[in-house]
Amino acid sequence: MRKTEPSLFSRLVIRVTMVLAAGAAILVTAAWIYAKAAADEAYDRLLQGAATQILESLAVVDGDIEVNLPPSAFELLGLASRDKVFYRVVKPEGETVTGYEDLGREADVRAPRAEPTFRTTKYRGQQVRLVVASRAVADPRVGGWIHVIIAQTTEARQSLTAELTTRALLLVVLMSVLALGGTVLAVRYSLRPLDMLGDTLRRRDSQDLTPLDIAVPRELSPFVDSINHFMRRLDERLRVLQRFIADSAHQIRTPLTALSAQVSLIDEGSLSEDDRRHLSRVKSRTNELARFTTQLLNHAMVIHRFDSVQLSPVDLTDIARKAFHAAVPITIDPDTVVSFEAADEDLLVMGDGLSLREAIVNIIDNSLRHGTLQMLEVRVLRRGDFARLEVMDDGPGIAPGDWAKVTGRFVSSKSGEGSSGLGFAIAAEVATALGGTLSFIEKTPTNNFAVILELPLIKDESR
Structure with a gap:
């Protein structure tokens, strides 16, 4: 029983599907990383803007720091309705002016900062994104740096990351499906020479052992050459068989004919009754042998002709x-x-x-x-x-x-x-x-x- 292997078409399609799936996974992962970075950058700018507005609203009155929180500082942060916002204003000596006193305790609020710093941390059991911005105060009564700490939960960031990743995923899936469909058509078209070669062999007459004359891709040329080589060998074998049958018919029939002729020349009149009886048996057996040999050769001829004659x-x-x-x-x-x-x-x-x-x-x-x-x-x-x-x-x-x-x-x-x-x-x-x-x-x-x-x-x- 011939062992059946998966078709070349299915093999190629499966392998291309695996490559596309791996590529899609890589692209989706890259899209997620990019979306997360983009969401962090967008919301970090909002945090930085709010911190800057609060710093600009600070004033020194009678040697003390007054804070007039501008509503606009929290309006943009409030666009993320599901997120919570926490803030804290710290004097140069580390005393809290307003806000949540426990916010940013791990941050060094005594060190001067020319640029705001960001980090992701935990606050009151929630993951938050925290910014620390600083401003130098020139008043000699309040000398040093004033710090503003603002923290915002990350639900909006995660939602934006998921949305951007989903859009990228849909685009990647769509492109992968289109690529797979195009690959299937391309593979099917590329394998057409195999189907054409098979059709040519199926439609060919069983007695036609001439070499195949069909244009095939370079990869199929060794296969076609092997088929042509096999057909040439088969044709030579059939010719040898034909010669053998013809020679056998001639070599066997000739001595049988001669034997029958020699037996018929025997003068039965000079023989005894027993000898004539024996001679009759010899003639009968000779005729039977000739007929049987003829039938054997004819049987071989019939089998051979149905394999070689159209x-x-x-x-x-x-x-x-x-x-x-x-x-x-x-x-x-x-x-x-x-x-x-x-x-x-x-x-x-x-x-x-x-x-x-x-x-x-x-x-x-x-x-x-x-x-x-x-x-x-x-x-x-x-x-x-x-x-x-x-x-x-x-x-x-x-x-x-x-x-x-x-x-x-x-x-x-x-x-x-x-x-x-x-x-x-x-x-x-x-x-x-x-x-x-x-x-x-x-x-x-x-x-x-x-x-x-x-x-x-x-x-x-x-x-």
Whole structure:
């Protein structure tokens, strides 16, 4: 049983899908990193702006720091409705002017800062983004740096990051689907030469062993070269087989013919009764051997021709008539009634004339040798969409229980009567090769045994 591997198409599509999936995962990860950075930068600027406005609103009055929180400082932060905002204003000595005293305790509020600093931390059990901005106070009564600390929860940042990532994900998925669809079409188109090569081989006649002449991609050239090399070797083998069959037929038939001729030259008049009886047996065995050898060679010829000869339309009536003349000997008993009835029309079937003629000859010969007593009738007629050959005789026929096995090679219903068991085998193989059947009828309306060969008519003719 041939082991089946996944198709090249499925392999390529699966591998491209894996590459696209990996690329999509990388792109989505990069999009998430970019979205997070973009969200942090946007909200960090809002935090920095709020801290700057608060610093600018600070004033020193009578040696003390006054804070007038501008509403605009928190309006922009308030756009993130789900986020909480915490703030704290710290004097140079670290005392809290206003706001949450525990905010930013880990920050060094005594060190001067020219630029604001940001960091993500935890405050009151929530993750917050914190900014520390500073401003120098020139008043000698309050010398030093004033610090503003503002913290905001990160829900809006995370929401913005998720939204940007989702949009990027949709875009990546869409592009991946389009890329996969384009890849499927490209792979299918790229593999078309394989389908064309397969179609060329399937449509080629079984007897055509000439090299393939088809344009294929460079990658398929070694494959086509191997096929052509194999067909050249097969053609050489078939030619050797043809020569062997021809030489065998000549080399075997020639000595058998010579032996038969030598035996026929023996003067039976000078022999005793026992010697004449022995000579008769020798002649019988010689004729049997010649006939058996001929059938073996014809059987090999039939098998070979169906493997090497192209079928063509032939007229079954014409083939049957030629087979009838070849099978019925001139020396047949004059008391035997032999007849041939042709069809009223041409019955064209697809076949090989020589093989079909040999099959009919074997059917008629088998009837003459083992069935016919005083009558042999051969008829060709049409039955529906089939051409039908009927060979009838008035002999005992073949028992219905033996019908299934007499079409096998070297199987005969007349054991010990000079039967080789190849006649019906040849006829059955020819019928099967041509899409027909070989069957038997135990008793016809005229109480005769019949062998039936049916072959399908060419469709145009059947209409």
